[in-house]
Amino acid sequence: MKVEGVPLEILRTRLSEKWSGSAPDxxxxxxxxxxxxxxxxxxDLLGAMVQNSDTGYLGKIDHLGRNFAAFASDRWNWKVDTEQFLLCSDVGMGMIEMSRTIVQPGDKVLVNSPVYLNMFNWAKELKCEVVDAPMRKDGMRYSLDLAAIEAGYKAGVKIHFLCNPxxxxxxxxxxxxxxxxxxxxxxxxxxxxxxxxxxxxxFAEEPFIPFLSIxxxxxxxxxxxxxxxxxWNLAGLKCAFIITQSERMSELAKMMPRSVRFRASLFGAHAAAKAFECGEWLDGMMETLDRNRKFLQVQLEEKLPLAKYQIPSCTYLAWIDISAYNLGETPTVKLLEDGKVALTPGHLFGPECTQFVRLNFATSEEIIAEGIDRMVAAINK
Ligand SMILES: Cc1ncc(COP(=O)(O)O)c(C=O)c1O
Incomplete structure (x- = not known):
């Protein structure tokens, strides 16, 4: 199945954060x-629900756990226990509510920077101290630093927020x-x-390994x-899952307030259940991302040869070191002002990342090429 980027003029009519959060130019x-x-x-599913004015509270939805378990078994050979599959509104909330059953304010939480910026915010919300065990960096290749992680654990960390992948x-x-x-x-x-x-x-070259399958x-x-x-791009619909696979962790999960489940939405849960049946779409989408991650490399080599980029093994976010272009303390400010291109600033992901930018390539080749052209224009200004 072919999954292609939507044209820019249609994207600009979207109401989501990505397309409504910045100026039209x-x-x-x-x-x-x-x-x-x-x-x-x-x-079709969401359209039919709206047509039926079916917009109430989330009810029983046993097939969501079953569909996820079937997907996890097919794709990752991971056997999920659907009795230990709980719903919540989003991953952030799941991480925080689960953490609340473990930590007290002042406790330590370990992360591996550069890492998803909200992991720092979750720790803050929990009033916990962040202990960073930065990823080991070899050129542009990153890996977990087990010695630093052990040092953090030894220093009394209670929770490790692992970003996997x-x-x-x-x-x-x-x-x-x-x-x-x-x-x-x-x-x-x-x-x-x-x-x-x-x-x-x-991507196919390095299989994803669910932590609980280990x-x-x-x-x-x-x-x-x-x-x-x-x-499947369903973030606005609000549904995520908290999964355990042992008596000990299941007992802990049961300590979360019952209301956590009811904060998932009807649309989110039903769309998620359907998503796990849409494997063919996912495969088509991965083919597009595979082309895009390589297209981006060619674009960078041609137009911004001093940028450092390692083709990622997962997801649709490019982590690019543009320090060689000397764009000041926060390069994204200059890129936005002088190139009218918005990227995520590296410093949000951890210390020593100020000269990095994160670029989302889940889009069309035209938009990726235009994005790089705008970066070049800003650099040359
Ligand atoms: C690693 C990671 N976790 C969580 C999220 C956000 O998930 P949610 O909106 O369900 O909280 C993101 C969003 O990009 C992410 O990259």
């Missing part, structure tokens, strides 16, 4: 939303790394909250928080 490439059309089955570096963690984390967490009494929202968006230790210390919202 700005080309907008931050915010992790996709510029594709939804699978027809999801559009990783935004913004596009790293897919290996089985050996995840096994080591599970063993260390068991040894030091740390809980691992694995944010797997990008799990379905992993080992008994992983299941004893870990929780998976995930959603269909990133891979």
């Amino acid at each position: 700005v080309l907008t490439l931050p915010v992790a939303e996709m510029d594709f059309e939804l699978p027809q089955e999801i559009r 990783q935004n913004p570096t596009g790293t897919v963690h290996t089985r050996a790394e995840l096994e080591a984390i599970a063993d260390l967490a068991e040894q030091y009494g740390v809980y691992v909250l694995s944010d797997e929202i990008h799990g379905p968006i992993v 080992s008994d230790n992983a299941r004893n210390v870990g929780v998976c928080v995930t959603a269909a919202s990133k891979a």
Whole structure:
């Protein structure tokens, strides 16, 4: 199935954050939303619900857990227990509510920067201290630094917010790394909250490994928080899942307020259930992203040869080092002012990232090329 970028003039009529959040003359490439059309089955389902004025509260939806379990089994050979599958409104809320069953204000939470910026905000919301075990960097290749993680665990960290796979570096963690984390967490009494929202968006060369599929230790210390919202672009519909796979973690999950479940939306839950049946659309979308990640590399080599970019192994976010162009303390400010192109500033993802930008390539080749042209225009101004 072919999944192609929607033309710019139509995108500009969208009401979502990506397309309504900046001036009309700005080309907008931050915010992790996709510029594709939804699978027809999801559009039909939502359209029919609206036509039927079926806009009330979320009721029973057993097939959502079953559909996710079937998808996880087919794609990742991970056997999910649908009895330990809880709903919540979004991944952020799932991470926070689950954390609240574990930490008190002042406790320590570990992250691996550069990492999804809201992991810092979640820790702040929990009034917890962030301990950073930065990713190890070899050129533009990143990997988890197990020694730094162990040092953090030893220093009394209660929770590890693991971004599996990783935004913004596009790293897919290996089985050996995840096994080591599970063993260390068991040894030091740390809980691992694995944010797997990008799990379905992993390219073929490095398979995605769900944390709970790793080992008994992983299941004893870990929780998976995930959603269909990133891979099928359903973020506005509000539905995510908190998954455990051991008695110990299930008991902890039961300590969350019952209201957590009811904060998922009717549309979100039904669209997510349908999404996990839309594997063909996902495969088509991945083919487009695969072309785009390579197209971006060619564009950068031709037009911005000093930019450093490693083709990502997952998701649709390019992590680009533009330090060689000396665009000041916050390069995205100059790029926006002088090039009318909006990108996510690197410093939001961690210290020492001020000269990086994150570019969303879940769009058309025309928009990617135009984005790079605008960066060039800003640099030359
Ligand atoms: C790693 C990661 N987690 C969570 C989210 C946001 O998920 P939600 O809107 O369900 O909170 C994103 C969005 O880009 C993300 O990249």
